[in-house]
Amino acid sequence: MPVNLTAPAPETLRPVKGVTLGFTQAHIRKPNRKDLLVISLSEGSRVSGVFTLNRFCAAPVTVCKQHLALGTGIRALLINTGCANAGTGEQGLRDAEASCVALAQALQIAPSQVLPFSTGVILETLPMDRLLHGIPDAVANLQEDHWLPAAEAIMTTDIVAKGSSRQLHIAGKTVTITGISKGSGMIHPNMATMLGYIATDAAISQEALDHIIQYAVNQSFNCITVDGDTSTNDSLILIATGQAGHAEIQLGSAEFNLLRDALTAVAIELAQAIVRDGEGATKFMTIQVEAGQSTEECRQVAYAIAHSPLIKTAFFASDPNLGRILAAIGYAGIDDLDVDQLQLYLGDVLVAEKGGRAASYVEAAGAAVMQASDILVRVVLNRGSAEATVWTCDFSYDYVKINADYRS
Amino acid sequence: MPVNLTAPAPETLRPVKGVTLGFTQAHIRKPNRKDLLVISLSEGSRVSGVFTLNRFCAAPVTVCKQHLALGTGIRALLINTGCANAGTGEQGLRDAEASCVALAQALQIAPSQVLPFSTGVILETLPMDRLLHGIPDAVANLQEDHWLPAAEAIMTTDIVAKGSSRQLHIAGKTVTITGISKGSGMIHPNMATMLGYIATDAAISQEALDHIIQYAVNQSFNCITVDGDTSTNDSLILIATGQAGHAEIQLGSAEFNLLRDALTAVAIELAQAIVRDGEGATKFMTIQVEAGQSTEECRQVAYAIAHSPLIKTAFFASDPNLGRILAAIGYAGIDDLDVDQLQLYLGDVLVAEKGGRAASYVEAAGAAVMQASDILVRVVLNRGSAEATVWTCDFSYDYVKINADYRS
Numbered sequence: 070m071p072v073n074l075t076a077p078a079p080e081t082l083r084p085v086k087g088v089t090l091g092f093t094q095a096h097i098r099k100p101n102r103k104d105l106l107v108i109s110l111s112e113g114s115r116v117s118g119v120f121t122l123n124r125f126c127a128a129p130v131t132v133c134k135q136h137l138a139l140g141t142g143i144r145a146l147l148i149n150t151g152c153a154n155a156g157t158g159e160q161g162l163r164d165a166e167a168s169c170v171a172l173a174q175a176l177q178i179a180p181s182q183v184l185p186f187s188t189g190v191i192l193e194t195l196p197m198d199r200l201l202h203g204i205p206d207a208v209a210n211l212q213e214d215h216w217l218p219a220a221e222a223i224m225t226t227d228i229v230a231k232g233s234s235r236q237l238h239i240a241g242k243t244v245t246i247t248g249i250s251k252g253s254g255m256i257h258p259n260m261a262t263m264l265g266y267i268a269t270d271a272a273i274s275q276e277a278l279d280h281i282i283q284y285a286v287n288q289s290f291n292c293i294t295v296d297g298d299t300s301t302n303d304s305l306i307l308i309a310t311g312q313a314g315h316a317e318i319q320l321g322s323a324e325f326n327l328l329r330d331a332l333t334a335v336a337i338e339l340a341q342a343i344v345r346d347g348e349g350a351t352k353f354m355t356i357q358v359e360a361g362q363s364t365e366e367c368r369q370v371a372y373a374i375a376h377s378p379l380i381k382t383a384f385f386a387s388d389p390n391l392g393r394i395l396a397a398i399g400y401a402g403i404d405d406l407d408v409d410q411l412q413l414y415l416g417d418v419l420v421a422e423k424g425g426r427a428a429s430y431v432e433a434a435g436a437a438v439m440q441a442s443d444i445l446v447r448v449v450l451n452r453g454s455a456e457a458t459v460w461t462c463d464f465s466y467d468y469v470k471i472n473a474d475y476r477s
Numbered sequence: 478m479p480v481n482l483t484a485p486a487p488e489t490l491r492p493v494k495g496v497t498l499g500f501t502q503a504h505i506r507k508p509n510r511k512d513l514l515v516i517s518l519s520e521g522s523r524v525s526g527v528f529t530l531n532r533f534c535a536a537p538v539t540v541c542k543q544h545l546a547l548g549t550g551i552r553a554l555l556i557n558t559g560c561a562n563a564g565t566g567e568q569g570l571r572d573a574e575a576s577c578v579a580l581a582q583a584l585q586i587a588p589s590q591v592l593p594f595s596t597g598v599i600l601e602t603l604p605m606d607r608l609l610h611g612i613p614d615a616v617a618n619l620q621e622d623h624w625l626p627a628a629e630a631i632m633t634t635d636i637v638a639k640g641s642s643r644q645l646h647i648a649g650k651t652v653t654i655t656g657i658s659k660g661s662g663m664i665h666p667n668m669a670t671m672l673g674y675i676a677t678d679a680a681i682s683q684e685a686l687d688h689i690i691q692y693a694v695n696q697s698f699n700c701i702t703v704d705g706d707t708s709t710n711d712s713l714i715l716i717a718t719g720q721a722g723h724a725e726i727q728l729g730s731a732e733f734n735l736l737r738d739a740l741t742a743v744a745i746e747l748a749q750a751i752v753r754d755g756e757g758a759t760k761f762m763t764i765q766v767e768a769g770q771s772t773e774e775c776r777q778v779a780y781a782i783a784h785s786p787l788i789k790t791a792f793f794a795s796d797p798n799l800g801r802i803l804a805a806i807g808y809a810g811i812d813d814l815d816v817d818q819l820q821l822y823l824g825d826v827l828v829a830e831k832g833g834r835a836a837s838y839v840e841a842a843g844a845a846v847m848q849a850s851d852i853l854v855r856v857v858l859n860r861g862s863a864e865a866t867v868w869t870c871d872f873s874y875d876y877v878k879i880n881a882d883y884r885s
Contacts, residue, residue: 124814125807125832156803158817158833191800192834301804378786382877392599395564396709399533406532409566424533425566426600469790469874 072353072442072462074345076230082216083234083245086270087111087310091210092222095203097196098151098189103222105200107207108146108266109176114310115275116143117282118184121303128154128161129185130302132169136181144182146306147172148264149200150225150251154187155301157194164195171201175208188225188251188264188302220249223264227251231342233335239324240315244271248335252343263290265305265339271328272311273318280320281329282307289336293344293460294375307332344460349467351442352384358448359456366403367457370448373401374459381464384444389435391420398448406450414447415439480761480850480870482753484638490624491642491653494678495519495718499618500630503611505604506559506597511630513608515615516554516674517584522718523683524551525690526592529711536562536569537593538710540577544589552590554714555580555612556672558633558659562595562603563709572603579609583616596633596659596672596710628657631672635659639750641743647732648723652679656743660751671698673713673747679736680719681726688728689737690715697744701752701868702783715740752868757875759850760792766856767864774811775865778856781809782867789872792852797843799828806856814858822855823847 088110095105110116118137120130136143147168154161169183187195220230234247248267273281286305311317318324345353356374361367374380377397383390394413399406413421416438420430438444496518503513518524526545528538544551555576562569577591595603628638642655656675681689694713719725726732753761764782769775782788785805791798802821807814821829824846828838846852 123804123807124811125803125816153800156800156829156833158831161833190798191804192829193800301800301807378872378876385877390598392561392564392601392709395533396531396599399531399709403532408533421564421600423566425564425569464786464877466874466877468786469793469872469877 071229071346072350074229074342077217077232077234079214079217081234082220082232082247083236084213084216085245085247085268085310086312087114088268088308089211089213090215090219091207091212092215092218093203093206093210095149096199097149103218104150105203105207106148106219106222107172107204107211108148108219109211110144110308111310111312112142112144114143114308115273115278116184117275117278117307119282119286119305121300123301125156125301127187127302128157128165129187130304131162132165133184133186133304136169136184139181141179141181143184144178145172145176146184146186146266147204148186148223149195150223151189152187152193152195153189153191153302154195156192160194164197167197168195168200168204171204172208175204184306186264186302186304188223191301216247216249223249223251225251226348227346229346231339231346233338233342235331235335237327237331239271239313239318239327242313242315244269244313244315244328246331246335248339250339250343252346263300263303263305263343265290265336266308267306267332267335267339268308268310269328269332270310270313271318272313272315273309273328274320277318277320277325278307278309281332284329285333285336288333289340292458293340294372341460344462347462349465349470350462351465352463353443354384354461354463355443355445356459356461357445357456358450360453361450361455361457362453364455364457367450367455368459369403370398370401370450371457371459373397374446375461378464381461384439384463385465387436387439389415389432389439391415391435394446395421410451412449412451414449416445478759479637479754480758482637482750485625485640487622487625489642490628490640490655491644492621492624493653493655493676493718494720495522496676496716497619497621498623498627499615499620500623500626501611501614501618503557504607505557511626512558513611513615514556514627514630515580515612515619516556516627517619518552518716519718519720520550520552522551522716523681523686524592525683525686525715527690527694527713529708531709533564533709535595535710536565536573537595538712539570540573541592541594541712544577544592547589549587549589551592552586553580553584554592554594554674556594556631557603557608558631559597560595560601560603561597561599561710564600565602568602572605575605576603576608579612580616583612592714594672594710594712596631599709624655624657631657631659633659634756635754637754639747639754641746641750643739643743645735645739647679647721647726647735650721650723652677652721652723652736654739654743656747658747658751660754671708671711671713671751673698673744674716675714675740675743675747676716676718677736677740678718678721679726680721680723681717681736682728685726685728685733686715686717689740692737693741693744696741697748700866701748702780749868752870755870757873757878758870759873760871761851762792762869762871763851763853764867764869765853765864766858768861769858769863769865770861772863772865775858775863776867777811778806778809778858779865779867781805782854783869786872789869792847792871793873795844795847797823797840797847799823799843802854803829818859820857820859822857824853
């Protein structure tokens with residue numbers, strides 16, 4: 070079950086002026102589930118995106134990048150679950166384009182104003198007849214208060230719908246930010262089978278929006294991992310409709326910082342929700358590495374810990390088998406690491422220092438920390454002032470079960 | 478259960494002239510199991526070793542390196558299971574040295590002529606009283622035909638004892654090679670909680686022996702992975718007693734090549750046995766990457782596949798979810814990889830090419846291959862002439878169970 074995470078109440082996901090959402094059951098892969106989502110944006114909306122670095126990126130990712138580069142102004146997003154349209158070659162590109170054409174016709178916009186997204190099984194082509202048939206239904210269903218069902222419509226192995234919303238004031242106007250995400254397995258920075266859509270009615274220049282998405286993703290979606298796999302389809306989209314009524318925000322202004330921090334907070338909440346609902350997760354772990362020589366080496370250590378199946382299974386068992394963490398620090402790839410200098414903490418408990426178990430450590434103290442469902446692992450390298458944080462979850466029987474059964 | 482692996486029959490592990498082995502139950506961690514092994518070597522034996530690259534290397538690894546560097550001639554090895562003596566700081570080093578002193582006294586040799594090894598739980602100190610008490614019993618038990626019980630004595634979560642033996646003829650003399658290994662989880666090149674001891678009665682120069690161990694380890698133990706973790710204690714030791722009666726083999730001779738290839742074959746068998754008995758393994762997978770620009774990039778791709786929990790769970794389920802393999806190839810880190818150029822085979826079945834599913838592929842053919850317990854995954858990159866092979870196993874419920882329960 071998700072770790073300290075429940076679906077948001079519908080009323081907590083506030084409408085964003087200029088955004089409507091429509092969903093339907095298109096039977097892409099399975100019956101009786103919402104699996105097709107349209108997000109319609111008012112004219113003049115600005116959109117920025119970051120995408121998977123996987124060389125086998127899915128056809129819709131390629132099309133998204135092309136349409137964003139054309140700069141004709143994005144007016145709609147089309148998202149299906151059940152089939153990732155990845156590893157589908159030329160056919161996949163034609164299908165992604167054809168679905169943009171169909172939605173464009175329904176909304177009377179240009180195909181290049183549509184961004185397509187797919188998530189689900191790889192190496193199978195889209196069932197285009199069913200997908201095209203679903204588009205008019207989804208369009209007919211467009212409403213500004215459909216954020217929660219939209220979050221449900223993009224779920225795959227997710228157990229809980231993920232959404233976050235907040236408001237702030239800019240130049241006397243109320244600005245709303247609402248976002249949804251899905252993930253659950255194959256989650257790794259850069260960026261995993263993760264889809265995220267965050268919209269605000271703030272008015273902001275394209276340049277400033279592009280800065281914010283990079284900043285926000287580095288603080289959020291690029292700090293999470295479930296199993297170390299990076300998917301073919303990951304996409305994070307940031308939308309600003311400009312309907313809030315204030316003057317356009319420019320890069321570097323005080324308002325820019327306000328909006329950036331609020332958007333980043335929503336992104337962090339959505340990213341952490343993906344880990345909390347990681348496949349089979351029973352624990353949420355924050356891996357915090359401090360006092361390193363560089364952010365990069367701190368991230369290396371954090372990911373070595375976060376990716377270790379031995380550590381993840383020990384956390385599943387609530388077993389303070391902390392030697393496995395020391396081993397992971399040791400193989401993280403810092404060639405000149407002096408292991409006698411570092412400290413390892415579990416929560417507030419000093420576990421190891423001077424190359425071994427801390428004199429003050431008693432296993433009961435470690436075991437007590439391990440009972441919690443939210444656990445902090447802190448490594449102090451004592452060789453610099455850089456730091457990095459990664460969020461991950463444990464490895465349980467259910468992780469194996471979910472992934473062994475995923476296609477059946 | 479181990480994948481196509483059974484313990485060797487006792488008589489197949491042939492004695493090696495100049496080597497005797499003695500074991501006992503020292504109750505290091507658990508009662509009623511052989512957990513202490515002494516290997517005694519005749520005077521004039523040559524010994525070469527390779528050790529974990531983990532910065533948190535265990536105390537016995539540090540002591541082994543020191544004793545080998547002293548060059549006083551190694552005469553005995555002392556191996557305990559149950560406690561890894563890793564993450565034990567200064568106390569760990571003192572304990573490792575003290576155990577060398579005790580065995581040296583019993584055998585009337587110098588402490589620097591003893592190599593110590595430990596495997597088991599990290600971050601706990603050795604129970605020195607029980608270990609020291611066990612040494613005379615193990616010494617009293619020394620026999621040349623104790624290779625199989627020796628293989629049993631070094632097991633931790635291994636299910637099956639691992640040994641391999643072969644003979645060859647050099648200059649009219651029969652030369653014997655016998656080796657044992659243990660592993661099972663935390664297995665990764667460079668080199669994992671893996672212990673391996675290979676002895677031959679061949680006569681060979683130290684220089685030539687040092688060459689062979691590097692060659693053999695690169696073809697064997699550095700090509701295996703169970704879970705990507707690299708342990709604190711891994712050690713491979715190659716012993717040549719020189720008792721076979723032929724002239725000393727020098728680097729580069731025809732006899733050198735013969736002996737190198739035979740020793741490497743034993744090393745490969747011992748390394749593969751570790752994967753076949755990987756924790757919870759139900760499938761043995763050979764990941765063969767061909768036609769790359771460099772061995773390094775082929776290994777990157779092979780390890781991306783071999784380490785992916787998504788792929789490993791799909792193999793556990795015998796599910797030809799081959800898109801996950803394409804995804805892993807895509808995130809392996811080859812920046813200029815053209816995914817449209819590569820081919821993916823499962824056994825003899827062409828699965829994917831031109832960026833998608835092969836036109837000739839039918840899922841029944843992939844499913845048929847997946848039913849086997851030994852499976853070949855072959856990736857042809859079509860961008861060069863380098864290749865690399867990695868052996869790994871699947872991820873099952875039992876992997877989680879074993880590692881969640883390991884200390885209890």
